Amino acid sequence: MTMTKDAVWFITGxxxxxxxxxxxxxxxxxxxxxxxxxxxxxxxxxxSGHEGRAIALRLDVTNPGEIATAVKAAEDAxxxxxxxxxxxGYGYISAIEEGEDDQIRAQxxxxxxxLIDLTTAVLPGMRARKSGHIVNFSSIGGLVSFAATGxxxxxxxxxxxLSESLAIEVAPLGLHVTIVEPxxxxxxxxxxxxxxxxxxxxxYAETAGKRRTQTRERSGNQVGDPVRAAEAxxxxxxxxxxxxxxxxxxxxxxxxxxKLDSVRANLDLWKDTTLGADYPEFQKKM
Numbered sequence: 637m638t639m640t641k642d643a644v645w646f647i648t649g650x651x652x653x654x655x656x657x658x659x660x661x662x663x664x665x666x667x668x669x670x671x672x673x674x675x676x677x678x679x680x681x682x683x684s685g686h687e688g689r690a691i692a693l694r695l696d697v698t699n700p701g702e703i704a705t706a707v708k709a710a711e712d713a714x715x716x717x718x719x720x721x722x723x724x725g726y727g728y729i730s731a732i733e734e735g736e737d738d739q740i741r742a743q744x745x746x747x748x749x750x751l752i753d754l755t756t757a758v759l760p761g762m763r764a765r766k767s768g769h770i771v772n773f774s775s776i777g778g779l780v781s782f783a784a785t786g787x788x789x790x791x792x793x794x795x796x797x798l799s800e801s802l803a804i805e806v807a808p809l810g811l812h813v814t815i816v817e818p819x820x821x822x823x824x825x826x827x828x829x830x831x832x833x834x835x836x837x838x839x840y841a842e843t844a845g846k847r848r849t850q851t852r853e854r855s856g857n858q859v860g861d862p863v864r865a866a867e868a869x870x871x872x873x874x875x876x877x878x879x880x881x882x883x884x885x886x887x888x889x890x891x892x893x894x895k896l897d898s899v900r901a902n903l904d905l906w907k908d909t910t911l912g913a914d915y916p917e918f919q920k921k922m
Contacts, residue, residue, distance in 0.1 A: 639718060639719060639769055639873050639874050640874070641665050641666040641667060641874070642666050642667060642668065643667055643668070643718035643719055643873075644667070644668045644669075644670070644710070644714040644715070644716055644717055644718045644719070645658075645659075645662050645667055645668065645669045645670070645717075645718065645719045645720075645721060646669075646670040646672070646706075646707070646710050646717045646719070646720050646721065646758065647659055647662075647669060647670070647671060647672065647721040647723060648672050648695060648697055648721065648722055648723050648724035648750075648754065649672075649673065649723040649724030649725065650671045650672055650673050650679050650682065650723075651673040651674070651675065651678040651679055652823065653723075653821075653823030653862060654723050654773065654818070654821070654823060654862055654865060654866065654869075655673075655721070655723040655724070656679075656682065656862075657862040657863050657865065657866040658721060658723070658865075658866040658869055658870075659671050659679075659682050659690075660682065660866070661863070661866035661867055661869075661870055662866075662870065663682075663686050663689060663690060665870060667689070668689040668690065668714050669686075669689065669690045669691075670690075670691055670693055670706070670709070670710035670713070670714070670717070671683060671690055671691065671692050671693065672692075672693045672694070672695035672706055672724075673692075673694070673695065674694070674695065674696045675694075676692045676693065676694045679692050680692060691709065691710070691713050693705075693706040693709055693710065694706070695724075697722075697724045697746060697750025697751070697753065697754055698742075698745045698746055698749070698750050700753055703750075703753050703754050703757050704757060707754075707757045707758060711761060716761060716765060717758050717761060717762070717768070718767065718768060718769065719768070719769045719770075719771065719873055720754065720755065720758045720762075720768070720769070720770045720771065721771045721773070721869075722750075722751040722754060722755065722770070722771065722772045722773060722795075723771075723773045724746060724750060724751075725746055725747040725751075725773065725791070726743065726746065726747070726830065726831065727785065727788045727830045727831070728740070728743045728785070728787050728788050728830070728831045728832075728833070729784050729785060729830060729831070729832040729833065729844075729847075729848050729851060730784065730786075730787060730832065730833035730835070730844070731783065731784060731786070731833075731837060731840040731843070731844035731845075732786045732787070733837060733840070734833045734835040734836060734837055734840070734844065735786075735787055735833060736833050736834065736835065739831060739833065740787050743787060743788065743791055743831070744790075744791055744794075747788075747791035747792070747794075747795065748791050748794045748795065748798075751772060751795060751798075752798065755770060755772075755802070758770070759806075759811075762806075762809075762811050763806075763809055763811070766809060766810035766811075767810055767811070768806075768810075768811045768812070769811065769812045769813075769814065769873050769878065770799075770802065770806075770811070770812070770813045770814075771813075771814050771816060771869060771872075771873065772795050772798075772799045772813065772814070772815050772816070773795075773816045773818075774792045774795045774796055774799070774815050774816060774817050775788075775792045775817055775818060776817050776818065776819045776883065776885075776887070776888035776891050776892065777789050777792050778792030778793055778795060778796040778815070778817055779796070779817060779891070779892055779895055780891045780892070780894075780895045782847060783840070783843040783844045783846075783847045784843070784844035784845075784847035784848055784851070785847070795815070796815060799813050799815045799880075800815075800880070803880055812873075812878045813880065814869075814872055814873065814878055814879060814880065814881070814882055815880060815881050815882070816869060816882050816884065817881060817882065817883045817884065817888060817892070818860060818865060818884040818885060818888060819858075819859075819860055819883075819884060819885035819886070819887040819888025819889075819891065820854065820858035820859060820860055820885065820887055820888075821858050821860030821861070821862050821865060821884070821885065822857075822858045822860060822861065822862060823862055830851070832848065836848075859885065859886065859887065860884065860885040860887075865884050865885075868882065868884060869882065907922065
């Protein structure tokens with residue numbers, strides 16, 4: 637089912653960045669929105685003037701009780717949730733060896749397990765109506781890896797794999813899944829929202845260390861426009877054939893194509909060894 641402009645959206649992480657701009661764009665297009673954030677006072681301005689079509693809800697996605705309460709409040713207010721946008725998440729800068737266990741686990745709780753818990757809370761209603769769209773914010777970092785963000789990549793690769801399986805499972809039920817993969821955008825991701833490990837090992841100065849510095853320097857100068865990104869997400873959700881993947885921004889598209897080329901080159905180089913791993917009677921030529 638194609639989503640109409642008056643669909644009910646439930647969006648996480650709305651205090652800044654993509655969540656904030658997507659909320660504004662959905663309301664401008666006539667939609668209804670359950671606007672969520674850990675601190676509801678930070679999203680009051682988004683509701684102002686749209687009291688009949690928007691509600692502000694407290695939601696820390698790592699808190700199962702708050703998930704249940706927010707989902708019920710949205711369904712009580714609007715009767716249903718048509719589009720779930722799992723946008724809440726953050727980055728962590730650290731070489732793998734520098735990673736701090738509590739920070740790593742906290743990031744997985746938000747970026748992965750919070751997404752899972754909210755999705756499974758919303759799915760029963762969507763299944764019952766045989767209609768719904770789940771939008772999971774990943775990153776180009778869910779396809780391509782760099783130094784210093786290995787743990788962040790691990791969370792986003794998890795979102796990618798989970799979303800692909802979910803899309804297969806819910807397609808026969810009339811539901812859609814879209815993975816959003818932004819490149820560098822002018823959000824708070826690389827600014828105040830980023831978390832850095834306190835440990836820095838000199839041996840990684842030219843890899844993870846250099847990228848730490850680059851990330852700070854680029855914050856606020858990224859080429860991606862969050863307003864246009866929000867419009868792109870709405871276009872994808874309301875399309876008759878919504879995409880499984882929505883890459884956002886030229887840098888992300890270039891990186892995605894380069895990754896595809898690199899994977900194919902690696903596969904081709906080792907093809908004979910790959911095929912030789914089967915029992916002889918089952919070996920194929922490709």
